[in-house]
Amino acid sequence: MNYYITTDEKLRELVRTLAEQKWNIISADKQGTRFMYINDGKDLTVDAKARPTKVSAKQFVFPKSEPLFFFKKEHDDLKLIDPQAVQQKTVLFGAKPCDAAGLPIMEKLFNWDYKDEFFNKRVENTVVIGMACDYTDEYCFCTSVGLAPDSEKGSDVFLVPGADNHYVVKEVTPKGAAFIAEFKAIFSEAAQGDIKAVSRTQPAPEKKFNVDEVKNWLDGHFESEYWSKAGETCLGCAQCAFVCPVCHCFDIVDENCAADCGRRVKNWDACQFGLFTKHASGHNPRETQPDRYRQRVSHKFKYYQDKFGETLCTGCGRCSRNCAVGIDIAEIVANIPM
Amino acid sequence: MEALQKIAKEALASKEAAFIIGYARVPGSQKTRPFIARDEAEAGQLVFDEYCQNNLAVYLTRIARPKEGKMGIVAKSCDVRAIVALLQENQIKRNEVYIIGVNCSGVVEDPAQPLSKENLAGKCNMCQAPQPAGTDTVVGEAKPYERADDKVGKLLAQLDSLSPQERFAFWEAEFEKCVKCYACRQACPLCYCEQCIADKSQPRWIESSASVRGNFAWNMIRAFHLAGRCIGCGECSRACPADIPLMLLNRKMGMIAMKEFNYRHGSNMDDPTLVGSYNNSDRNDFIM
Structure with a gap:
């Protein structure tokens, strides 16, 4: 494992270089709402102390709306047109461990029975520059789902804040190593001890529950009374799923562009919507909001575990932090009457 | 308590x-x-x-x-x-x-x-x-409290002073952020339709895609549906994970209802609703 040193100023310079070379550059916005494309070094936000953005970074590998193909009527024939291939090289700056870890978790789903070429191409083209986190609030629980403020899972390059606006840069994957090699001027070589990482000012989030115990309980309590109270005040919006770095459900719809053309699109969908499981007959197997809330918890802490051996949650706390009615998933899981 | x-x-x-x-x-x-x-x-x-x-x-x-x-x-x-x-x-x-x-x-x-x-x-x-x-x-007891700057009002006045193109650009940038989670709808006490127009698929009136076109369609339809109905609780803005200032739209609609019809929804349970009633003095100069 090789170590390097860089600074805030150098990272801004890197943004300028990447912009010249037509890379897609992604950074958190200044308001802390979401990640967005930037083109200028001054718009770069790399802040270990920042609260996780309200919306996660997943839309850059799993867009909220992605055309799969276009169709056009030509005389009596229907012509299918592929969307433009995803080619542009992308770099995601300042992903917190709870954001970066989402990529390898979603990767399992998108490569299970069908290889999702759109997702895979985007992941392949993206260099994730992760960053150790120095933020904790009552909603954070990364430590409960096997992560930590310094987890490198999902990062290609990992930054650890050091003294005097320096960063200790760790090369995590071969892709990260190639990136560092390509932009040598930005990363100076160092030995591990050259720059001391600054110690965290915030305590790591406390461990709120044990995922194995939760899984054991979920295995046998589909019909538990607990659910009726747990999901009672949920209003059924999809905010929790859409801000989540790993929720990946989607719907496929056809949309018209004009009378003779259209497109097939893959859009985000969510299990908290009543329509999500409603059958054409009118029957809905998840009829009430508590039924749907049980699905949310079970998918994260049981079904994904059953199928892929991973928890479908990075403990970022976004769903709870943003919930208009104060539903806190970590609290609900921790309060399971085990 | x-x-x-x-x-x-x-x-x-x-x-x-x-x-x-x-x-x-x-x-x-x-x-x-x-x-x-x-x-x-x-x-x-x-x-x-x-x-x-x-x-x-x-x-x-x-x-x-x-x-x-x-x-x-x-x-x-x-x-x-x-x-x-x-x-x-x-x-x-x-x-x-x-x-x-x-x-x-x-x-x-x-x-x-x-x-x-x-x-x-x-x-x-x-x-x-x-x-x-x-x-x-x-x-309980209502204690007087100090009012703050009316930020929404100020921003509205600022928007009103822009050209339609500039205003469009403002909303285009805001709606681009929309992820179509419908938290605005779900948190709204007056969005209670059993089937929302956004969920209708035959025909599909509003694209479910969270693209600029679909987002415009959704947010504008919602504003229209709340015209003269929004009571200004601000829950839509508070629930929005993308920080879209939705109250600008609703408040503007409320101001128009007040100016044009001297109507404020939710004031009296015996009042007929604005869109459900007709008055001879209503403006009709826009009818050809």
Whole structure:
């Protein structure tokens, strides 16, 4: 494992270089709402102390709306047109461990029975520059789902804040190593001890529950009374799923562009919507909001575990932090009457 | 707090109310959240103070109606306006709800911070009557509070001064952020359609894609559907994970309803609704 040193100023310079070379550059916005494309070094936000953005970074590998193909009527024939291939090289700056870890978790789903070429191409083209986190609030629980403020899972390059606006840069994957090699001027070589990482000012989030115990309980309590109270005040919006770095459900719809053309699109969908499981007959197997809330918890802490051996949650706390009615998933899981 | 809990307990004990939709404290925090008390012990968890931001009227059309007894609800004066609007629109009947009015001294914008002039919810700036009227009972005391700068009003005036193209660009940038989670709809006490137009697929009126076109269609339709109906609680803005200032749209629509028709929704349960009524003095100069 090789170590390097860089600074805030150098990272801004890197943004300028990447912009010249037509890379897609992604950074958190200044308001802390979401990640967005930037083109200028001054718009770069790399802040270990920042609260996780309200919306996660997943839309850059799993867009909220992605055309799969276009169709056009030509005389009596229907012509299918592929969307433009995803080619542009992308770099995601300042992903917190709870954001970066989402990529390898979603990767399992998108490569299970069908290889999702759109997702895979985007992941392949993206260099994730992760960053150790120095933020904790009552909603954070990364430590409960096997992560930590310094987890490198999902990062290609990992930054650890050091003294005097320096960063200790760790090369995590071969892709990260190639990136560092390509932009040598930005990363100076160092030995591990050259720059001391600054110690965290915030305590790591406390461990709120044990995922194995939760899984054991979920295995046998589909019909538990607990659910009726747990999901009672949920209003059924999809905010929790859409801000989540790993929720990946989607719907496929056809949309018209004009009378003779259209497109097939893959859009985000969510299990908290009543329509999500409603059958054409009118029957809905998840009829009430508590039924749907049980699905949310079970998918994260049981079904994904059953199928892929991973928890479908990075403990970022976004769903709870943003919930208009104060539903806190970590609290609900921790309060399971085990 | 005790007075509120006592009234709630009595309403549940006497079976006047089947449950009470109220606020409870989030454990270990000053924050509160919606809570449905179904027995006397749970009624002991009800609280009311400046951290009670939610407009609980939203639950009246979403919760399963009780077979016996009324739906009890704790309501600030702004929430009462939403309840009155639901009565005007015939979504609930007055004898189906037991309203525990709470006198209000303003609520916070950011629940992590104490109430102050700087941390006052936008809706409280516009509040005309912190003491709720027409409720079954009222508890607590309304203390005067200092109003803050009307940020939404200022931004609206600024937007009004722009050219249509510039205004379009402003909304295009805002709507681009929309992820179509429909938190605005779900948190809105007046978005109660059993089937939302956004969920209709045959025909599909509004694209479900969270693209600029689909997002414009959704947010504009919602604004139109709330024209002359929004009671200004601001829950849509508060629920939006993309920080889109939705209240700008709703407030503008409300201002037009006031200017053109001298109408304010949710003021009186016996008033007909704006779009459901006709008056000879209504403007008709736009009809050819």
